[in-house]
Amino acid sequence: MSTHTRQALVMIRTNLSSLPRRSAISASMALSVALVVCVLAGFLSMAKGFETALSGAGSPAVAVVLGGGTNQETGSDIPATVIRTLDAMTGDLGVARDAGGKLVSSREIVAPVDLSQRTMALRGMDAAGPSIRDGITISAGRIFTPGAREIVAGNRLAEEFGLQVGDTVRLGAVDWTVVGHFSAHGSAFESELWADLEAVRAAFDRQGQVQSLKLRLADPASLKRLQGALATITETPLVAVSEADLYAAQSGRTASLIRLFGWPVALLMAVGATAGALNTMTSSVSDRTVEIATVRALGFSRLSAFLGTWVEAVVLAGAGVFLGLLASWLIFNGWQASTIGANNARMAFQLAVTPDVLLTAGLLGLAIGILGGALPALAATRLPLTAALRARG
């Protein structure tokens, strides 16, 4: 071990051993770092959870056709003639066909409904709707019967609102029977209620309306062929995107918004915590003036004095990071949250404290220690050695 390493280790050890003399201010630094880490981890886990819920909702093998020049379901309208034209097209549209040669598709509308004073999305769909989507399984009961006022509820929504199979709920002006629950692996679909298209149209006076058309693609790469076919229909502007892209765009916007709000808050708090760290470490240097000057007078290097103080700051910040991450994991991981998603309906999601969230928040916490400790550590190297010769140790 080199003499420089030995000097540094002694300085680090003496600094850390003397922490109990400054327990209150050292604890306050660690706690302020923990708070910053916790807040940032909270926001990031919210964004991550939102992204996870929406990214799980979309499949690259499902195309969503929207009409009327919009790229969202809200405001989209696809005239019946367009659907008939599409159905009548022969040749390879890039869309899967059933045994009878018909396109595997589902016409859908979304009606915002109030349930326990919260707005939910009631999706009306053709019978093929659930099977077109990837990863959907009926976890309880059965699927709705065409034409009947029956609904199947996403697991997350059913759990939150206590919707049991066999229950009757009033949506709009009519009663509906819950006939099943479905699982979508925690994705945004689980925040929806699904029912037969005609039943929803009739209940909400939206006869003939289609907001979106879901089509099972032959393979993810065949979306371009579908887009080419749609371009030949001039009646209304039509957009075809993959379901994965549609939900990714939605999640990207909202997750960005969460991060856009979370980062400034966390950074502002980090600035405050850095000032706190600066104060703590200045106090540490002041407390150890005689010790630092003594070892410097004995011949210890400036670097060892710097490292002693700097490592102390990083260790305190590290303790704060550990506390903050532990608290955020205990508090936020798996927390059920909700927001207003597409179609102005409530979308539930689960906060996810993932490794990248822990890493990002942890690095910010350590940066507080690294920056907040650097200036006092520099000050420690510039202490007048004459202090050691006359000071009472």
Place this chain on the structure above:
Amino acid sequence: MTQTPAPYIALSGVRKAYRIGGEMMPIFAGLDLAIPRGDFVAVMGPSGSGKSTLLNMLAGIDRPDAGTLSIGTSRLDQMGEAARSAWRAHNMGIVFQFYNLLPMLTAAENVELPLLLKPLSRKERRMRVEKVLDLVGLSGREKQYPAMMSGGQQQRIGIARAIVSDPGLLLCDEPTGDLDRKSADEVLDMLRFLNRELEKTIVMVTHDPQAALYARRTLHLDKGDFVEEKRAA
């Protein structure tokens, strides 16, 4: 014809001034001093006479504004801060008035500090520490912390730390200023032993005339100049 050996410590025409409140306050305006190897010099004088400034310059903590300052073959006045620090680590031990032991280190660890600057193995360091602790009469106290010791014992640890790397020169800044008479005499006996038996050159700043009696000679400093010299009988 015999040649007079060059002094171990030599100050020639040393000038030093401090800026206080925008004005330069001269401390030394051409100080000369010669101390042969193996001498034990007590420096006395009233407050403000320049004792501390002299000690700081001898320790390489401060540098003359002008003049020359050499110890052995080294010109401290020409060295930079890092070089003086390294020189100090290898050639000098310092005994502080308030001991300046690190409270969170044991007696042995405190004594070992200067050895960490040398390329010695752990075993070599431990042997040297045991040897000097035995020399200052504190064998068996290796694991005790400074707070568990009396002032006299702490100062003996301070002396052990100063001599553990076997430097030729010991600088003592009021080494008995914080001790009762009995402890002070024990410490001074120790310094005399180090001077006479181990041939350490010692420069001791003190206010205590009794302490000065242990030195071979006493220099009186006043207003930045030596005004009197007394030799021990």
